[in-house]
Amino acid sequence: MENKVKFYGQGKEFFGIWIVNMLLSSATLGIYSAWAKVRTNQYFYGNTEIAGDRFSYHALPQQILIGRIIAAVCVVVWVIANQFFPIASLALLAVGVGLMPWLLRNNARFDASMTSYRNVRFGFTGKLASAYLVFLGLPVLCYLSVGVVSFFGGSQLKAGHFGLGITLLLFAIVLGFLAYSWIASKVASYYLNHYTYGNHHFKAEVSWKIFAKTYLQSGLIWFGLSAIAGIIALMVIGTDVGVFTSPVSGSFPLLIIGAYLFLAMTVMIINAFIRTRIRNYLFGQVEVGDSPVYQLASRMTVGGLLYLIMTNLALLIVTIGIATPWVKVRTAAYLANVTFVIGDLSQLQAEGEAVTQNNAVADEVANAFDLGVGIG
Structure with missing residues (x-):
């Protein structure tokens, strides 16, 4: 039995939450951003449904605020040290690298423990x-x-x-x-x-060969597109060899614009290719529970994801960022639409455990230094 993940959020509806979050966060010099994060996650989790039941997000704004204050202090100290005390900044860099595994692990624990489905929370036991x-x-x-x-x-x-x-x-x-x-x-x-759902454990056999094959294919795509772009560039330039020596040549601006467009398009294509292949593979390897066993499935396509990326980018450019709520909703809806849980969820019985991972410090510090590692 396939259970399709459904997302019921609407761009217009989320815009009201987003604009209030933006205004209050600005008015309070970022303090309200903790409440903004909770409201945003509650909206997206609460509008995500599997087999008639929706997810919930349980983090408290106060938890996140403390974490963000500590993260902000870390960033400020790093910036000051980097500008005025280079040797100290190297020491701080070493400390930061040493703490990175702890941050990433605790980030996963916090995010998982703050998420529930059918009143049973997820966990992370790494x-x-x-x-x-x-x-x-x-x-x-x-x-x-x-x-x-x-x-x-x-x-x-x-x-x-x-x-x-x-x-x-x-x-x-x-x-x-x-x-x-x-x-x-x-x-x-x-x-x-190491993810858990109540007393059920996630399991997956992951092969490095799939990653190597995917990265190799993405490299071949890069070389192929580069060859095509080179041929097109020569056809456009024609006999105007002066374009390579004279910036005022008529073809020079066209060459520069074309190079930037090619680079942007190539990055989007390769990004869509890698994300699609890796996501579909990893989701297909996941099993949850022992008896019965539930499986995940992802049916993302390169074309579908590439279209989403390109149209989202166009919306953000045309609206100067005002379309951000619609972009987030469109992305969530697309990811839900290509995600499935295989198994009879009416037979799912899970027992929850007491949640003790209530510290958001690692979560916010990891976000501040962009250390998030995602697979979805």
Whole structure:
């Protein structure tokens, strides 16, 4: 049995919430933004439905406000240190990197524990040691290895051993690509295998090969589009070879505009391709519970997501940001429309546990430094 996720939010309806949030947040110098976040999440969660039941968001504004104050202090201290005390800023950077796994893990715990479905809350049970291994240990080990190979490759080139040097540098590139794919799969596995719904645990077998294949295909798309763009550019320029040496050439502005449009379009296409492939794969790997077992499914398409990205961008540009509520609602509606829960949810029985993860500090600090890692 397939249960389609439904979203009932409306752009016009959310606009009223959004504009009030904006005005009050500005009037209170950002203090009201904590209440704004809660109202926004309550609206989107409350309008998301599966099998006739909707989600709820339980965070209190006071929790988020404390977290945001601490996050703001961290940002201010970092900016001041970076401007006036460079050595101290390096020390703060080291501390920040050291705290990153703790922030990401606690961010997931807070967000999950503040979410409920059928009066049963979600949870996240990832261990802190595992977070440090996945978010810090493995990346450092992998890219240190890449750096060592690159160093020896460069040394061989300087010594005149071009064959060995080029071989080592190419090996470093391949090693870095594989390391990135492997780490990305480990991050996804860490999250997916530690979420809970009441007494039900999420499980997923995640293969790094799918990530590597997806990233490789996205690279091929980049090269293919670049080749097409190059051919078109030569056709447009024609015999006007002066465009490369004279900025006042008639074709020069056209070339610059075309380059920017190509870059923007290519980024959107590759972003849509990667997000679609990875999301569909990860959702298809998820199982929840033991008896019965429920599964997730994602049927996102590259064309559908690309259309959403392009039209949302156009709306924001034309309305100078006023269409933000409609953009958020359209995005939520699209994601819901391509998401399914497979299984008879009328048989779902879950027992909730006491929630103790009520600290929003890590959540807000992670958001302040843009450390969020999402899979949806």
